[in-house]
Amino acid sequence: MRADVIKKILCGLWFMILVAGLNTVMRFIDSGILILVFLFFTLVDLIFSKAGIFIKVFISLLLVHRKYYIGNFFNLRWLTWLAQDMGRDLAAISQQGLVMVQPVTAMVLTLATLIVLQTVFFIVFKRGRGITFFLCLGTALLAAAYTWQGDGSVWYTVFFVILGLILKATLPLEMKASFPLGRWLRLLLATVLVLTAVAWAMPDPGLDFSDWMGDGLVWKYDPLAPPRGKVGYSSYDGALGSALNDDDTPALLVITPVPVYLRGETRWHYTGSGWESPTLVKEDSPQLAPQHLKGEEIDITVEVLAAASLIFAPRYPVDIEVQGGSYDVYLPRDINPVYPYENYKYSAHLEEGDTYRLSVFLPEDDPEALRELTSAKADSKYYSLDNITARVYELAQTIVAGKTNSYDKAVAIASYLRYNWDYSLETEQPEPGTDFVEDFLFNRRDGYCVHFSTSFVVLARAAGLPARWVKGYSFGSREEEGTYLLRNNNAHSWAEVWFDDYGWIPFEPTPGGAHLRPDVGVPPPRNPSTNKPDPGEEQPPPDPGTSGPKTETPEGKKAVKWWPYPVIGGAVIALAVALYLVVKKRRDAIGIREVYARLQARLRIFGWQRHRWETPREHLDRVEGLPDRPKLGRFVRRFEDSVYGGAEEPPKDERQLGRGYSLVGLLIHRLTRAKGN
Known part of the structure; x- marks a missing residue:
């Protein structure tokens, strides 16, 4: 009898590790509730053999009622409400597959699945069957989920393998009263830990399946949280503000005399939840160089560290040379630009290791000169007030009150955003039907680059300024003199405002970084030697890009001191040994x-x-x-x-x-x- 209990407890712990590990990534249900329910279910299985399933169902319904419904639990009318709520979601699942469902449906489905799988799990593995298959399957699921999302903890996989190997050697045994179970488990644990340590110490093979997982798995069942993407640059901007997983994979290595923002694409049509991609037409005779601006030319070399389909370039590329290849220039079809080169998108098929060189013209962007310019000749689409709510419009008028020129209005809006909100990655998408900008400005106190840059464009238009949204890369981290490493988590978004007879001027509304200039997102070129950031200076917050709904992540991981860890670990071990000796001595006495x-x-x-x-x-x-x-x-x-x-x-x-x-x-x-x- 005791052997059966031990087997059930070990099987329960093994199954719980798998469920908890998957839940940290997939987020089926609140982790605290899940573990509490699982432990209770295990206790029910230990005490009750035949009536256990009914007790589990009763407790599950009680939890659902307490969390989502009101009234008396024993008034069964609430079950009709539950049936109606779940009916809509189940119909959507039957028609569309795995889709976002209501939290109550997610909780019911999760608890029901847990009851069924746990029952089958105990019946099968108590007899010592199917352990190898489940060990391989569970390890693959945990590793795939961690590799795909980069979330949760790798220790779930480690502990799952360790306990699985112990069960593999223990469950098939017929354990009688005289069987030395404690000695057997200690020996197995020591063996598995040694094998795990050997595997951990082996050289890293350098395999990276994250890209394959990200492209190969196109579904995700995540009923309680918004869908998570992965930081980096891509073409999707339709639903902004969701959470992301960090990715510090190198993207570009830029050799430049001054740090620069690299523009990828621009957007003008705000939908209320994100940005709509424009229709593009190929430009056969592009004009690359502005003829009416004062500034300085610099040469930039960009090495591609991960395959890309765009040439990222600052304002303004005068000449582009792709080593061993070519590029195409595209222009938005629905825009009537004053200066076409302001709207170019440079497309090329770039593989890892490819290099392209840019001759770039950097204008002076003198604030005093910009204050004398108007902002009235841009395409009417950049003034569009579609999907801009009344509250946002009134707020914009309040922010720019007393400002007499376009430049000061733009600076006021950027300053308002930078100094009244905090920079944070922990945000949520607004409820369906809620305007993204209005939700951020009036319901939240923190955000990341897509929040600030989108809000800037909307507020600027509400204040009468032609504005557009821009995405690309911030200047990354300086590796050595004149060399900057751009990672996926340096993808960024900012905003630009149009000035007549001049062009688009970038503004950086995102807080949290020591920008080279407080109002403009790129450095002035007049004295390049003075525009290099201090190596210890904090860089502008990176942008997650647009690979799914995006957020930002802090750029590059900071170097950490390793020596405190072995010192602290040694001290903890010494303290544990001393405590053990004291307790043992007291027991002997x-x-x-x-x-x-x-x-x-x-x-x-x-x-x-x-x-x-x-x-x-x-x-x-x-x-x-x-x-x-x-x-x-x-x-x-x-x-x-x-x-x-x-x-x-x-x-x-x-x-x-x-x-x-x-x-x-x-x-x-x-x-x-x-x-x-």
């Missing part, structure tokens, strides 16, 4: 009288204690349900000899009852005895 008194204290918890009028021998004869009675009988005789017969204190090994009389051992004995009865 405990006499048989104190051991007997502690035994009675434990037995009292379960109702097996000795009564005042009983002798130790009478107590032993009365309570027949105690574990390992022969061993307990020998202990009681030694106790009587020592206390009543004047015998010497028995040796240490004769004063011990073993783990069967510990609190855990007595609890297991009580549970198995109750089940057997």
